[in-house]
Structure formats: C-alpha cells, structure tokens
Amino acid sequence: MNDASMKDVATRAGVSTATVSHVINNSCNVREETKDKVNRAIKELNYRVNPTARKLRNGHSKIIGFVVSNLAHYFYMELGNAIESVLNKNGYELFYINSNENPEKEKAQLEMCRLENFAGIIVVPVNNNWKDLEPIISNIPTVFIDRKPNSIDRDVVLTTNKQSGFDLTCKMIEKGAKNIAFIAPQHDDTMQLRVDGFKNAMKSNNLEYDPECIIFCNKRPKIYGELAEDNDWINILDYVINEKHVDCIISGNDLFAFGAISYFNKKDIEIQKDILFGTFDDTFWMNNLNTEIYSVAQNKKGMGEKAAKLLLDRLNNEDYEYDEYCIEASILTLNKE
Amino acid sequence: MNDASMKDVATRAGVSTATVSHVINNSCNVREETKDKVNRAIKELNYRVNPTARKLRNGHSKIIGFVVSNLAHYFYMELGNAIESVLNKNGYELFYINSNENPEKEKAQLEMCRLENFAGIIVVPVNNNWKDLEPIISNIPTVFIDRKPNSIDRDVVLTTNKQSGFDLTCKMIEKGAKNIAFIAPQHDDTMQLRVDGFKNAMKSNNLEYDPECIIFCNKRPKIYGELAEDNDWINILDYVINEKHVDCIISGNDLFAFGAISYFNKKDIEIQKDILFGTFDDTFWMNNLNTEIYSVAQNKKGMGEKAAKLLLDRLNNEDYEYDEYCIEASILTLNKE
DNA sequence: TTGTATGCGTTATCAT
DNA sequence: ATGATAACGCATACAA
Numbered sequence: 031m032n033d034a035s036m037k038d039v040a041t042r043a044g045v046s047t048a049t050v051s052h053v054i055n056n057s058c059n060v061r062e063e064t065k066d067k068v069n070r071a072i073k074e075l076n077y078r079v080n081p082t083a084r085k086l087r088n089g090h091s092k093i094i095g096f097v098v099s100n101l102a103h104y105f106y107m108e109l110g111n112a113i114e115s116v117l118n119k120n121g122y123e124l125f126y127i128n129s130n131e132n133p134e135k136e137k138a139q140l141e142m143c144r145l146e147n148f149a150g151i152i153v154v155p156v157n158n159n160w161k162d163l164e165p166i167i168s169n170i171p172t173v174f175i176d177r178k179p180n181s182i183d184r185d186v187v188l189t190t191n192k193q194s195g196f197d198l199t200c201k202m203i204e205k206g207a208k209n210i211a212f213i214a215p216q217h218d219d220t221m222q223l224r225v226d227g228f229k230n231a232m233k234s235n236n237l238e239y240d241p242e243c244i245i246f247c248n249k250r251p252k253i254y255g256e257l258a259e260d261n262d263w264i265n266i267l268d269y270v271i272n273e274k275h276v277d278c279i280i281s282g283n284d285l286f287a288f289g290a291i292s293y294f295n296k297k298d299i300e301i302q303k304d305i306l307f308g309t310f311d312d313t314f315w316m317n318n319l320n321t322e323i324y325s326v327a328q329n330k331k332g333m334g335e336k337a338a339k340l341l342l343d344r345l346n347n348e349d350y351e352y353d354e355y356c357i358e359a360s361i362l363t364l365n366k367e
Numbered sequence: 368m369n370d371a372s373m374k375d376v377a378t379r380a381g382v383s384t385a386t387v388s389h390v391i392n393n394s395c396n397v398r399e400e401t402k403d404k405v406n407r408a409i410k411e412l413n414y415r416v417n418p419t420a421r422k423l424r425n426g427h428s429k430i431i432g433f434v435v436s437n438l439a440h441y442f443y444m445e446l447g448n449a450i451e452s453v454l455n456k457n458g459y460e461l462f463y464i465n466s467n468e469n470p471e472k473e474k475a476q477l478e479m480c481r482l483e484n485f486a487g488i489i490v491v492p493v494n495n496n497w498k499d500l501e502p503i504i505s506n507i508p509t510v511f512i513d514r515k516p517n518s519i520d521r522d523v524v525l526t527t528n529k530q531s532g533f534d535l536t537c538k539m540i541e542k543g544a545k546n547i548a549f550i551a552p553q554h555d556d557t558m559q560l561r562v563d564g565f566k567n568a569m570k571s572n573n574l575e576y577d578p579e580c581i582i583f584c585n586k587r588p589k590i591y592g593e594l595a596e597d598n599d600w601i602n603i604l605d606y607v608i609n610e611k612h613v614d615c616i617i618s619g620n621d622l623f624a625f626g627a628i629s630y631f632n633k634k635d636i637e638i639q640k641d642i643l644f645g646t647f648d649d650t651f652w653m654n655n656l657n658t659e660i661y662s663v664a665q666n667k668k669g670m671g672e673k674a675a676k677l678l679l680d681r682l683n684n685e686d687y688e689y690d691e692y693c694i695e696a697s698i699l700t701l702n703k704e
Numbered sequence: 705t706t707g708t709a710t711g712c713g714t715t716a717t718c719a720t
Numbered sequence: 721a722t723g724a725t726a727a728c729g730c731a732t733a734c735a736a
Contacts, residue, residue: 033482035729046707051731058732061705081482082422083729086712093483101463102444108590111439114465118472123479126438126463128451135455142460145370145418146430253445254651291655295702314591315652318628365632372713383723388715398721420713423728 034075043071054079085147094122094341095143095151097136099177101128102253104313105284105330106154109175112334113152120342122149129156131250140166150341155179158218171344175337177220178354185344186354187337191220194310194326194359195227196234198280201324201361202308203235207278211243211270213290214282216250221282224310228280243274247286254315257289258296267293277305284311291319316364325362332357371412380408391416422484431459431678432480432488434473436514438465439590441650442621442667443491446512449671450489457679459486466493468587477503487678492516495555508681512674514557515691522681523691524674528557531647531663531696532564533571535617538661538698539645540572544615548580548607550627551619553587558619561647565617580611584623591652594626595633604630614642621648628656653701662699669694 040047045064052058053068060068071077085091094117098106114124127143129136136156140163143151150171155163160179174186202210212228214221225244232239245266249257257263267290270276281287287309294301301307301321309316312325336355343350377384382401389395390405397405408414422428431454435443451461464480466473473493477500480488487508492500497516511523539547549565551558562581569576582603586594594600604627607613618624624646631638638644638658646653649662673692680687 036731037729047730048707048709048732049705052706055731059705064706078478078482080423080729081479082419082484083712084731085419086417086423086714086728087730087732089712102441102448104439104441107439107444110465111467114467123476124465126465128447128461128463130448130451139460141415142418145415147419255654258654288651288655295655295657314625315655317592317595318625318632318652319655320632320657373715374713384714385716385723385725386721389722392715394716396721401721417713420728421715423712423730424714424716426728 033080034077035080036077038075039068039071039077042075043067089147090149091147092122093146093148094124095127095139095148096124096153097127097129097139097143097151098154099129099136099156100131100154100250100252101126103285105311105328106176108330109334109337112331113338116335116338116342122342131156131252133157137163137166143167144170150345152337152341171341173337173341173344175333177218180219183352185337185340185352187333187340188220188354188356189326189328189333189359190356191223192227192230194328194361195224196231197227197361198308198310198324198326199228199231200235201363202278202280202306203231203237205306205324207306208237209243209274209276210239210278210280211245211274211276212239212280212282213266213270213286214244214246215286216248217246221246224282240274243270243276245270251285251289254285254288255292257286258292260289263289264293271299271305279305279307281307281309284309284313284316287311287313287316287325312362312364319365322366323364325364326359327362328359329357370417371414372417373414375412376405376408376414379412380404426484427486428484429459430483430485431461432464432476432485433461433490434464434466434476434480434488435491436466436473436493437468437491437587437589438463440622442648442665443513445667446491446671446674449668450675453672453675453679459679468493468589470494474500474503480504481507487682489674489678508678510674510678510681512670514555517556520689522674522677522689524670524677525557525691525693526663526665526670526696527693528560529564529567531665531698532561533568534564534698535645535647535661535663536565536568537572538700539615539617539643540568540574542643542661544643545574546580546611546613547576547615547617548582548611548613549576549617549619550582550584550603550607550623552583552623553585554583558583561619577611580607580613582607588622588626591622591625592629594623595629597626600626601630608636608642616642616644618644618646621646621650621653624648624650624653624662649699649701656702659703660701662701663696664699665696666694 036047036050040050050068052060053065117124127139133156152173154176158180160182172184178186251257281290308324310326312327373384373387377387387405389397390402454461464476470493489510491513495517497519509521515523588594618627645661647663649664
C-alpha cells in the first residue's frame with residue numbers, strides 16, 4: 031500500500047490540496063470546522079508530509095549532517111550525543127556521516143549534504159585546507175567543531191587548547207615531572223596550541239624542554255588498536271624513553287594515549303613508578319587502568335550543545351558575526367589511589 | 368550562485384532536457400556528437416543531478432540508513448565500518464542513525480527512512496517486538512544485524528551465539544573455573560542462546576551450574592562508565608562473589624564487561640588470582656588491561672560485509688528466500704602473560 | 705475562508 | 721536520434 035498523498039487527504043476531507051497545505055503549515059486562516067475535517071482525514075489516512083516533495087519545493091529539509099573525520103574516535107560520539115539532544119528538541123534529525131580521515135570521501139559527502147538540501151551541517155574537518163571545500167558548503171549553514179580549517183569564516187567551537195596544555199603540564203610538574211615528552215598526532219592548529227601551552231608551562235616553572243621531545247607524528251590511526259603494532263610508533267617511544275630519558279609523557283589525544291598504554295604494557299613500564307602519563311581527552315577506557323594518570327577532560331556536552339545552538343541560530347537567520355567559541359576544559363586525575 | 372539544473376545544461380548544449388536525461392541515464396541511444404556536447408555542458412556548469420527531484424520522480428535514492436540501538440556501543444561502529452566499505456564500492460552512501468535505546472525514537476527514525484525514500488536500511492533493533500514497526504518498513508529492503516525481532520520475515524545476520532557461549536565456557540573451565548556466574552543484559556533471543564551454550568558446556572564438563580548465578584539484568588547502559596556507579600549492578604556482583612562464591616564471571620556483552628572490570632578495580636579483586644573473567648565481544652579497551660581475560664571475538668568484518676551484501680542483493684531484486692545467517696566467532700585470550 | 709493554477713528538477717512516454 | 725510534455729507531491733501567489 032502506498033503512502034497517502036496530500037491529494038488523498040484533500041479528497042477525503044472534501045477540500046482542495048491548498049487548504050490541506052494551509053492547515054498543515056498554518057499559512058492561512060482556516061475555519062475551525064474545515065481544519066477539523068482535514069485533521070481527521072490526515073489521521074484516518076495516516077498521512078505524513080512527503081519531505082522529498084517539500085524539499086524540492088522549499089529547498090531545505092529538517093536534517094542536519096554531522097560529518098566526522100573519524101566516527102570510531104569515541105570523543106566524537108559523545109559530542110554527537112550532546113548535539114543530537116539539542117537538535118531533536120527543535121525538530122531536527124541528526125545523521126552521522128563518517129569521512130574516515132579521507133579527504134575525497136569528505137568532499138563527496140559534503141557535496142551530498144548540499145544536494146540533499148540538508149538544513150545544515152556540523153563538521154569535524156579532515157584537513158585544514160578548505161579551498162576546495164568552501165564553495166561546496168557556501169550555501170549551507172555550517173558549524174565547525176573540534177578542528178578549525180584555515181581562512182574560512184564560519185562559527186567554530188573549540189576547546190581552550192592552549193590553556194589546557196598549560197594546565198595539564200603544570201599538573202605533571204606538580205606530580206614530579208621534570209623532563210617531559212609531548213607526543214602529538216598531526217601538526218594542525220589545535221595541536222600547535224596544545225604544545226604552546228606546554229612550552230609556556232615549562233617556562234613558568236623554570237624548566238627546560240627539549241625540542242626533540244616535542245614530536246608530531248602525522249599518523250592518523252583509524253581505530254584504537256592500530257598503534258600497538260606500529261613500528262614507527264614504537265620507535266618514537268623507544269627514542270624519548272631510552273635515549274632522552276624522559277620521566278613523563280603527554281599524549282595529544284586519546285588514540286595516541288591508547289597506543290602509549292599498549293606500549294607501556296608491552297615493555298613492562300609501570301606508570302607512576304617508571305614514568306608519569308598525561309593525555310588530552312578523557313575517554314571511558316582510561317578509567318579502568320589501575321594506575322593513576324592525568325587527563326584533559328574537554329567539556330563534550332558543552333561543546334556539542336554550543337555547536338547545535340549556534341547552528342539553530344543560523345537556521346533561524348540570526349545574523350551576528352561568525353566567531354570562535356572556546357569551551358573550557360578541566361584537568362582530571364583518573365584512578366586516584 | 369545556485370546549482371545548475373538540467374535545463375541549464377540543455378540550454379547550453381542546445382538540446383532538450385530529455386536528451387540530457389538520456390545521456391545521463393543511458394536510457395536511449397544518443398548520437399556520440401550530441402553526447403559530447405551534453406557532457407561538455409555538464410562539465411562547464413559543474414552540473415550534478417538533483418537527488419531530491421530524482422527521488423520525487425523515481426521513488427528511491429542511493430542512501431542506506433544504519434539504524435543502531437546505541438551508536439556509543441563500539442561494536443556497532445566496527446560493524447558500520449565493514450558495511451560502509453562494501454556499500455561505498457557499490458555507489459551507496461551510509462548514514463548512521465542513533466536510536467539510543469529509545470523505541471519511540473527508533474520508530475520516528477524508521478518512518479523518516481521511509482519518507483526520505485532510503486534505498487534500504489540495516490537495523491540493530493531496540494526491541495524484539497516489531498508489530499508496530501513492521502508496517503513502516505514493509506516497503507523498504509531491510510537487513511537486521513546482531514539482534515533479531517520476533518516473527519518478522521527478513522534477512523538477519525547474527526553470530527553463532529550458542530556455540531560461542533559453549534566455547535567460551537569450555538575455555539573458562541579449561542582455565543580452572545568450576546563455579547561460574549553468567550551475567551547478561553536484557554533477556555532476549557541472543558542472550559538466551561548464549562546462556563544455553565553456557566549451560567550445555569557445563570553439562571558436557573560434568574559441572575553443576577547454579578540457576579541463581581544466571582542473571583538477566585534488564586539494564587541498558589548507554590555509555591561505558593554508567594555501570595560503575597550503579598548500585599543494582601554492584602549488588603549483583605557482590606551477591607555472586609560474596610554469597611555464591613563463584614570463581615569465574617562471564618559477561619554477556621562488552622558494556623557489562625566494562626562494568627565488571629570497574630567493580631573489580633574498586634573492590635581490589637584481582638583477575639586471574641581471585642577470579643577468572645570472560646566476556647562476549649572483544650573491544651579495543653580490553654587489550655590494555657594488564658591481566659589475562661577471555662573473550663568471544665565476533666567476526667565484525669564478516670558480519671558487516673554479509674549484511675551489506677545481502678542488502679545489495681535485495682536492491683538488485685534478487686528474490687531468494689529470507690534467511691538467518693550466523694557468522695562464526697572465535698575465542699581469544701587477551702593480554703596473555 | 706477556500707480554491708485554481710503553476711513550478712520546483714527530474715524521468716518516462718510518446719511523438720516526430 | 722531527439723523533443724515536447726506530463727507527472728511525482730507539495731507550497732504559494734492569486735483569484736474567487
């Protein structure tokens with residue numbers, strides 16, 4: 031059985047399709063009596079507006095796309111949850127789309143969002159460079175979250191990266207660290223800020239940092255286990271530990287943190303006894319290590335909600351200037367003895 | 368600047384829209400020369416077919432929905448990856464949709480999939496009972512994965528649940544377990560099969576099982592940390608450990624496994640020394656516990672690919688009978704000493 | 705207050 | 721081989 035159309039409803043209610051449309055959209059004054067007739071017909075036929083037809087006519091839908099560089103990154107799922115709860119309350123549905131660290135895939139997906147007339151998108155970009163991508167999304171209300179492309183004028187929701195880098199480093203120093211390695215994934219704005227915070231904290235505490243212990247890996251693991259078997263990765267850690275003799279390692283994100291823990295386990299290095307460990311992101315799995323570590327807990331709920339609200343504002347044609355919003359993070363001590 | 372339409376292409380190429388359509392869809396013989404003209408115009412205008420209009424006209428799109436009971440469940444992300452790789456190769460795009468253990472949300476989302484004319488859907492259902500939901504998806508090619516609703520005739524992809532329950536239990540017994548508690552989440556077909564396997568294994572090994580140590584919790588944690596603070600949960604574990612004095616616990620899935628490990632850590636119970644631990648699902652975080660545990664590794668890649676291929680077959684109007692496909696799992700020893 | 709008619713961008717039928 | 725045209729379901733300008 032096919033879905034009922036507006037015409038069916040009109041016929042059944044004994045009115046025209048225009049009237050039905052008016053009832054549905056409140057676009058005209060309609061007599062209560064006819065309104066009732068129409069609503070009854072709608073119920074009886076279990077009629078739903080066909081969003082495809084509406085889209086074709088109106089040029090927009092009630093769908094928001096969440097285009098994420100790596101959905102397997104648990105952090106983004108948590109952002110998504112916060113985003114979704116706000117959007118759902120406002121009548122929008124969220125689709126999660128995985129660009130999987132693949133720029134071409136991302137491009138195709140953004141094009142799709144445009145062609146599908148999504149109401150808006152929230153994006154964790156794969157790369158900084160959006161020269162190619164900017165024209166694709168030029169007509170789509172867009173909010174970037176977690177990472178910010180260069181030279182593109184849009185709303186952005188970030189963490190207080192520099193401050194957190196500073197705070198986490200201070201925490202490690204307070205715990206006794208003197209010779210710290212900072213291991214970061216790709217070298218982008220976000221990571222640079224975190225490293226800047228690290229450097230400042232070292233200076234503020236009158237400690238030297240070894241530039242060779244600030245390492246940008248340019249690795250993009252797609253799943254958590256990936257680094258455990260990666261020789262480059264093992265070499266990097268071997269280097270800072272055995273040759274640089276660091277007493278503390280800070281990881282730039284949680285996939286890297288997982289890799290570091292794998293390494294420690296494999297090499298029988300005991301956290302707290304042999305080395306201190308701190309990381310950006312606090313993800314669930316860190317709470318079941320039976321050793322104390324320190325983490326930057328980004329305010330995922332705050333970030334997600336902010337991004338969703340910004341997008342809603344844009345959808346309602348609020349016209350203030352684009353801006354960058356930094357949501358404050360906090361430093362956690364996990365598995366405290 | 369607005370997107371170019373077919374009309375624009377037609378004008379530029381000096382032909383009719385019908386011809387353009389024929390070129391795009393290979394629906395008619397078109398002279399090479401005009402074909403070239405059209406293709407050139409398409410390139411010059413950067414024309415893309417408007418999927419909304421096409422959908423309205425044709426009644427279907429190239430989008431597949433992956434409607435998941437809980438996207439934060441890492442297992443489903445991994446299934447999604449496998450599904451996506453197969454579908455992408457065949458020209459389909461996958462949207463992840465989170466029903467978040469909420470039956471009403473799931474219903475609304477399925478309706479949306481229908482109204483949006485998705486080509487097909489792959490579903491991890493929230494509940495077994497699909498009386499309400501069946502009519503909604505009656506026209507949509509659908510494959511169920513991981514869980515199977517009652518009395519609905521569709522393709523289903525599952526794990527060898529009973530066999531795995533048997534194998535895992537045998538492994539635990541081999542490791543010295545005699546008095547085992549099986550702790551399962553909701554009481555559905557899947558869990559029943561796993562428990563059946565457990566019972567069979569006990570019998571085969573001439574061991575008694577205590578029916579009071581087979582516990583169905585009817586809890587649905589939405590995130591991994593949730594159980595750690597849950598008193599009901601703590602009571603259950605207190606009960607089997609302190610009153611029933613079990614020497615081994617088997618967990619029905621990985622969210623519960625995480626809760627169990629949290630409990631062990633909090634109570635200073637040492638796995639291997641004080642108790643043996645086995646679980647269904649092997650998820651990345653289990654590899655960083657520095658103690659040996661045993662897990663049922665479902666073949667996620669195999670399951671996802673099978674589901675995707677089944678759906679593709681249905682989309683191509685293959686008309687064999689609906690069936691249940693059980694993909695074999697294996698037993699892993701994690702963090703072997 | 706309600707109805708008629710048109711167009712959104714496609715595709716498919718039927719002419720030419 | 722190509723073109724004119726209707727139809728998909730809806731929303732709106734305008735007429736009644």
